Amino acid sequence: MNFIQERLLGGKNGMIGIAILAALIFIILPLSLDLFRLNLVGKYLTYAFAAVSLVLLWGYGGILSLGQGVFFGLGGYAMAMYLKLEASDPVSTKIQSTPGIPDFMDWNQLTELPWFWEPFNSFGFTTLAVILIPGVFAFIIGYSMFKRRVGGVYFAIITQIIALILTVLIVGQQGYTGGINGITDLKTLNGWDIRDDSSKYILYFINAILLFGVIFLSRYVLTSKFGRLLLAMKDKEDRVRFSGYDVSNFKIFVFVLSAMIAAIGGAMFTLQVGFMSPSFVGIVPSIEMVIFAAVGGRMSLIGVVYGTLLVNFGKTMFSETFPEFWLFLMGGLFIAVVMYFPNGLAGLWDKHGYKLTNCIKNLQCFNVVKAFVDSKRTSKVSTAND
Amino acid sequence: MGEYTTQELVSIFAMQGFAGISLFSVLLLMALGLAIIFGQMGVINMAHGEFMAVGAYTTYLLSAMSEKYFPGFIQYYFIFAIIFSFIIAGALGYLAEFALIRHLYKRPLDTLLATWGLSLIMQQAFRSIFGAREVSPTLPEWLLGSYQPTETIDIPLNGLFVLGLTAAVTLGVFILMYRSSWGLRVRATTQNRVMSGAVGINTKKIDRLTFALGCGIAGIAGAAFTTIASTGPTTGSLYIVDTFMVVVFGGAGSLLGTIASAFSIAQGQSILEFFISGSMAKVITLLTIVIFLMMRPEGLFASKVRK
Numbered sequence: 001m002n003f004i005q006e007r008l009l010g011g012k013n014g015m016i017g018i019a020i021l022a023a024l025i026f027i028i029l030p031l032s033l034d035l036f037r038l039n040l041v042g043k044y045l046t047y048a049f050a051a052v053s054l055v056l057l058w059g060y061g062g063i064l065s066l067g068q069g070v071f072f073g074l075g076g077y078a079m080a081m082y083l084k085l086e087a088s089d090p091v092s093t094k095i096q097s098t099p100g101i102p103d104f105m106d107w108n109q110l111t112e113l114p115w116f117w118e119p120f121n122s123f124g125f126t127t128l129a130v131i132l133i134p135g136v137f138a139f140i141i142g143y144s145m146f147k148r149r150v151g152g153v154y155f156a157i158i159t160q161i162i163a164l165i166l167t168v169l170i171v172g173q174q175g176y177t178g179g180i181n182g183i184t185d186l187k188t189l190n191g192w193d194i195r196d197d198s199s200k201y202i203l204y205f206i207n208a209i210l211l212f213g214v215i216f217l218s219r220y221v222l223t224s225k226f227g228r229l230l231l232a233m234k235d236k237e238d239r240v241r242f243s244g245y246d247v248s249n250f251k252i253f254v255f256v257l258s259a260m261i262a263a264i265g266g267a268m269f270t271l272q273v274g275f276m277s278p279s280f281v282g283i284v285p286s287i288e289m290v291i292f293a294a295v296g297g298r299m300s301l302i303g304v305v306y307g308t309l310l311v312n313f314g315k316t317m318f319s320e321t322f323p324e325f326w327l328f329l330m331g332g333l334f335i336a337v338v339m340y341f342p343n344g345l346a347g348l349w350d351k352h353g354y355k356l357t358n359c360i361k362n363l364q365c366f367n368v369v370k371a372f373v374d375s376k377r378t379s380k381v382s383t384a385n386d
Numbered sequence: 387m388g389e390y391t392t393q394e395l396v397s398i399f400a401m402q403g404f405a406g407i408s409l410f411s412v413l414l415l416m417a418l419g420l421a422i423i424f425g426q427m428g429v430i431n432m433a434h435g436e437f438m439a440v441g442a443y444t445t446y447l448l449s450a451m452s453e454k455y456f457p458g459f460i461q462y463y464f465i466f467a468i469i470f471s472f473i474i475a476g477a478l479g480y481l482a483e484f485a486l487i488r489h490l491y492k493r494p495l496d497t498l499l500a501t502w503g504l505s506l507i508m509q510q511a512f513r514s515i516f517g518a519r520e521v522s523p524t525l526p527e528w529l530l531g532s533y534q535p536t537e538t539i540d541i542p543l544n545g546l547f548v549l550g551l552t553a554a555v556t557l558g559v560f561i562l563m564y565r566s567s568w569g570l571r572v573r574a575t576t577q578n579r580v581m582s583g584a585v586g587i588n589t590k591k592i593d594r595l596t597f598a599l600g601c602g603i604a605g606i607a608g609a610a611f612t613t614i615a616s617t618g619p620t621t622g623s624l625y626i627v628d629t630f631m632v633v634v635f636g637g638a639g640s641l642l643g644t645i646a647s648a649f650s651i652a653q654g655q656s657i658l659e660f661f662i663s664g665s666m667a668k669v670i671t672l673l674t675i676v677i678f679l680m681m682r683p684e685g686l687f688a689s690k691v692r693k
Contacts, residue, residue, distance in 0.1 A: 058495075062495075064495045064498070144680040144681075145680065145683075148680070148683050149683075150679075150683040152494060152495065153424075153428070153430045153494055153495065153498065154634060154683065156430070156495065156498060157430070157630045157631075157634055158634075158676060158679060158680075160627060160630070161627060161630075161631060161672055161675070161676055162676060164627050164672065165669055165672045165673055165676070168665050168668050168669050168672070169665075169669050171665060172663060172665030172666055172669065283627065287499075287502055290499065291499070294499060324510065324513070324514060327506045327507065327509060327510035327513075328506075328507055328510050328511075330503070330506055331503040331504065331505070331506030331507035331510070332503065332507065333503065334499055334500060334502055334503025334504075334506065335486065335500050335503040335504065335507075337499075338490065338493075338496045338499050338500040338503070339486070339489060339490070339500065342493075342496065
């Protein structure tokens with residue numbers, strides 16, 4: 001019991017935070033939103049996986065990856081390839097010149113399935129691939145970079161270049177990847193229709209449960225000795241190295257772990273949205289994931305979920321009503337968060353939240369308001385801070 | 387390559403090589419500014435591409451104005467456009483450093499995010515002012531046409547002009563950085579900031595001017611860019627990653643490295659583009675550089691900066 005409370009939930013305060021978030025995601029949002037909006041929330045929550053992965057990597061590890069979209073995309077594409085193969089059985093694709101291969105391959109004059117698509121006929125392989133392909137890819141990148149002590153802005157730029165390479169590759173190799181349109185028209189998962197209403201609800205809840213699982217796992221990792229070392233590395237890397245730890249191995253581990261977490265989000269994205277395209281892989285989505293984490297609070301596993309939801313709601317709302325305004329707002333948000341609230345929403349809550357809770361606890365709200373009104377009336381500068 | 391004769395291959399290499407020269411010029415001008423800023427302050431300026439776009443739009447505005455009000459001036463406006471691009475982009479850079487960057491020197495990763503935000507705002511500003519459509523200035527006649535040394539080789543004049551401009555700017559930067567007392571102070575600050583402050587160099591002022599200079603050079607890159615392609619609100623962001631690559635590949639803080647790396651990236655991409663599709667040429671170029679950087683993170687020419 002102690003283990004669960006201290007290591008997974010993060011003590012008493014952490015428990016309250018988790019409970020509020022769980023109530024919001026599992027009860028309030030499903031009851032108050034229609035299915036279309038709930039599906040949107042489900043989509044946003046898949047980005048929250050990437051944001052959580054950035055808490056580990058960037059918030060605690062101090063390693064900024066501008067390529068989380070790569071791992072999100074690899075996970076998403078792995079799932080999409082499986083679903084696409086299932087959707088393009090010989091019967092439903094009999095009008096193609098080569099039945100049984102995905103439609104975009106047929107449009108690009110491919111006559112047989114490329115070898116790397118073959119294993120994606122198996123659900124077991126696909127489930128493993130969703131996690132392992134991004135993990136192995138992250139390991140290769142991490143190994144070659146961190147062993148040579150590449151870090152900081154260099155690492156950020158190289159991950160960004162990798163995001164660019166992958167997008168250009170996917171868009172360019174249309175016959176193998178579906179090109180700029182991505183892999184579309186996904187219908188069923190092992191015969192289960194993923195597009196009808198009940199499955200949308202089920203997928204939303206699976207996604208939410210997985211997200212909490214990932215948050216618990218991350219909390220477990222961060223409260224372990226490894227988590228402490230990670231923080232120590234961020235502040236004084238050399239000192240950790242001189243204490244006899246192999247810093248690069250820790251960095252590789254956290255990079256691989258974060259890649260896998262982001263990839264789960266990608267796979268859930270494909271399942272809930274019903275397609276995957278290069279526009280969720282490249283430079284811009286990768287940076288947006290960083291801003292979700294920054295707005296929510298790069299050191300807070302719970303905060304980033306709120307950050308992700310808030311930024312995405314804002315984006316949807318503004319791009320529906322004032323599309324030209326959105327980029328100004330987004331840009332301003334980047335600057336404001338970085339300059340004035342480096343710890344994001346979670347930081348604001350830590351700093352000022354206790355006032356609210358105290359206020360509710362002691363029913364002092366009235367007094368506070370009264371004091372405020374008095375101070376205005378006498379037009380004196382109020383010296384009371386709380 | 388079997389189906390080409392040797393002479394055809396030579397012509398292909400010469401012409402694609404020359405097409406690469408235009409790309410090289412723009413990349414080098416962009417990278418010079420970025421390298422100065424990165425080498426000097428360790429700051430990654432994600433809005434650098436937008437400062438280039440400022441230069442490009444300045445050129446477009448001058449062209450449109452001289453076309454409308456002083457038709458006789460159209461032959462000469464381009465020279466002024468280069469100067470104005472430098473001044474306007476530099477002034478904006480000065481402002482950005484004052485308002486934004488100087489507060490974040492201790493957090494280089496955060497600068498990256500803040501300047502990305504700045505780039506979003508600038509992109510939207512371009513879109514609101516100039517529209518989403520791509521624009522291009524009317525080029526003076528002396529920039530049009532081409533030079534034909536042999537029958538199969540055809541070299542456009544604007545490419546030659548941009549190459550000359552790039553050479554002049556590079557020379558200017560070299561003299562400024564390595565032959566002037568101001569450059570001496572900049573280099574001293576790069577090598578040891580605290581000690582430079584101790585001997586009486588105003589490092590904050592140096593930072594601000596260096597940042598403005600880097601942005602100003604990006605403005606010149608924008609003016610040069612208009613002779614090659616048309617400018618849209620997202621033009622800058624298309625070039626920014628390539629420019630970073632040039633800086634990192636060349637080795638930050640090394641002028642020679644930046645030139646060599648801009649040259650090899652532009653040429654590699656341009657020559658490959660003739661034989662395979664453009665996107666694959668880009669993938670191969672980028673991938674080669676990433677692999678190279680994984681083996682040699684300090685880049686082509688490592689600078690001897692004490693960290």
